Amino acid sequence: MKTEDNLILKVEDIHKSYGNTEVLKGVSFEVKKGETKVFIGPSGTGKSTLLRCINQLTLPDSGRVWLHGEEVTHSGKNINIYRQKMGMVFQNFNLFDHLTALKNVEISLIKVRGMKKKEATEKALEELKQVGMEAQAGLYPAELSGGQAQRVSIARALAMDPDVMLFDEPTSALDPELTGEVLEVMKKLALGGMTMLVVTHEIGFAYSVANEIIFMEKGRILESGPPQKLVNNPRFERTKQFLSRLSELYKLGDEK
Amino acid sequence: MMDMPFLKDVLIPPLLEGLVVTLKLIICSIPFGFVTGILIATGRVYGNRYISFLCKVYVIIFKGCPLLMLLFIIYFGLPSLGISFSPFCAAVIGFVICNGAYNSEYIRGAIQSVKYGQMRAALALGMTMRQAIMNIILPQAMRRAVPGISNEIIYLIKYSSLAYMLTCIELTGAGKIVASRYFKFTFVFMVIGFIYLMLVTIASKLLGMLEKKLEIPGLIK
Numbered sequence: 001m002k003t004e005d006n007l008i009l010k011v012e013d014i015h016k017s018y019g020n021t022e023v024l025k026g027v028s029f030e031v032k033k034g035e036t037k038v039f040i041g042p043s044g045t046g047k048s049t050l051l052r053c054i055n056q057l058t059l060p061d062s063g064r065v066w067l068h069g070e071e072v073t074h075s076g077k078n079i080n081i082y083r084q085k086m087g088m089v090f091q092n093f094n095l096f097d098h099l100t101a102l103k104n105v106e107i108s109l110i111k112v113r114g115m116k117k118k119e120a121t122e123k124a125l126e127e128l129k130q131v132g133m134e135a136q137a138g139l140y141p142a143e144l145s146g147g148q149a150q151r152v153s154i155a156r157a158l159a160m161d162p163d164v165m166l167f168d169e170p171t172s173a174l175d176p177e178l179t180g181e182v183l184e185v186m187k188k189l190a191l192g193g194m195t196m197l198v199v200t201h202e203i204g205f206a207y208s209v210a211n212e213i214i215f216m217e218k219g220r221i222l223e224s225g226p227p228q229k230l231v232n233n234p235r236f237e238r239t240k241q242f243l244s245r246l247s248e249l250y251k252l253g254d255e256k
Numbered sequence: 257m258m259d260m261p262f263l264k265d266v267l268i269p270p271l272l273e274g275l276v277v278t279l280k281l282i283i284c285s286i287p288f289g290f291v292t293g294i295l296i297a298t299g300r301v302y303g304n305r306y307i308s309f310l311c312k313v314y315v316i317i318f319k320g321c322p323l324l325m326l327l328f329i330i331y332f333g334l335p336s337l338g339i340s341f342s343p344f345c346a347a348v349i350g351f352v353i354c355n356g357a358y359n360s361e362y363i364r365g366a367i368q369s370v371k372y373g374q375m376r377a378a379l380a381l382g383m384t385m386r387q388a389i390m391n392i393i394l395p396q397a398m399r400r401a402v403p404g405i406s407n408e409i410i411y412l413i414k415y416s417s418l419a420y421m422l423t424c425i426e427l428t429g430a431g432k433i434v435a436s437r438y439f440k441f442t443f444v445f446m447v448i449g450f451i452y453l454m455l456v457t458i459a460s461k462l463l464g465m466l467e468k469k470l471e472i473p474g475l476i477k
Contacts, residue, residue: 086380
């Protein structure tokens with residue numbers, strides 16, 4: 001069963017409501033090793049909620065998630081083990097404000113993985129180097145630019161050696177000048193074989209990096225497909241509309 | 257008014273003894289009051305329904321009742337239940353309970369002011385709730401609680417004089433004895449007042465330095 005070995009993540013029929021508002025109305029998809037899937041769609045369609053349902057930061061009302069064939073949903077205390085394998089990058093970075101860039105990356109290695117301090121520092125520096133931030137290792141989050149902070153937060157997630165990375169609008173809080181450096185890092189990661197789920201409006205990034213673009217609207221997946229097909233030849237008028245709006249706002253094809 | 261021999265030979269020696277007791281009271285109370293504050297605040301914010309409720313009740317009771325009454329209950333009331341303490345211990349227990357209740361309110365506010373994204377990021381890395389609280393939330397919250405806790409420490413310095421009511425002869429008590437014997441109330445209590453003022457000034461200075469030291473670079477307050 002070669003194909004099943006390749007399957008990293010399986011998401012099945014996720015439903016989530018906040019009060020009377022149903023944010024997710026049954027979302028299912030599968031992710032194979034090394035794939036990059038990009039979620040696009042209007043704001044408020046549940047893309048971020050979906051990502052958070054995958055690592056259970058938000059508990060879905062129903063539906064299931066599997067990582068390597070093991071169920072993540074209803075895993076009780078084991079959820080901490082699964083979360084280690086799913087790195088997450090947030091829109092607002094969420095770096096730990098009281099720790100330097102280096103310690104931000106180090107802390108989970110020491111506290112969660114139980115690594116020795118020296119070993120953790122070495123690994124953290126290695127990860128910071130990967131995102132071009134080793135020179136700023138001693139700076140605090142408030143001393144970093146948005147782009148730098150986001151790169152540190154990517155390094156922090158990567159330090160746990162995750163099987164899959166979840167990016168929740170990683171460039172939405174950045175001004176255009178700074179998105180480039182973050183997208184560059186993400187592109188490098190994707191090309192390096194990392195499995196990634198990315199919620200973004202950066203259609204240029206999606207077009208050049210994604211294996212599949214998933215268009216979500218009103219809590220459902222409206223359509224999905226390889227970038228060329230979805231962008232050039234969408235099935236639904238709605239998709240076309242949205243994509244042409246995005247392409248006006250964000251440059252298509254080349255993302256600096 | 258100024259009576260040097262009286263000051264030097266009669267007043268200062270007992271006041272110094274009293275001062276030592278006052279300092280002991282304060283130094284014994286601060287760490288326990290601090291820990292109590294953290295436990296109650298954490299229990300209130302992150303505890304389950306029952307723990308949170310108990311912590312809330314604790315705060316309501318001990319914030320709401322006069323400290324002197326609390327001290328009387330501990331020192332004079334509890335012995336009837338077979339629990340008795342020395343005056344010093346009874347005072348420290350009362351101070352810790354009261355100080356802890358107030359501290360917990362500052363710390364609770366500080367915990368709630370830490371953005372939820374910090375917790376989310378910690379959990380996303382695979383930390384348990386407990387690890388996230390200990391390593392991420394509290395270190396940030398405690399920094400924000402420092403000004404409030406400093407205030408409480410300053411109050412503590414002043415209300416430590418209530419220990420005298422339990423016959424624990426500290427600074428105020430020692431002064432009162434001298435003042436009554438020599439009938440020099442104004443002079444003696446002015447000297448005592450000056451000593452408290454010095455204590456509070458030194459404490460404020462030290463706490464200010466601590467606050468400065470804990471400041472996170474780059475953050476504008």
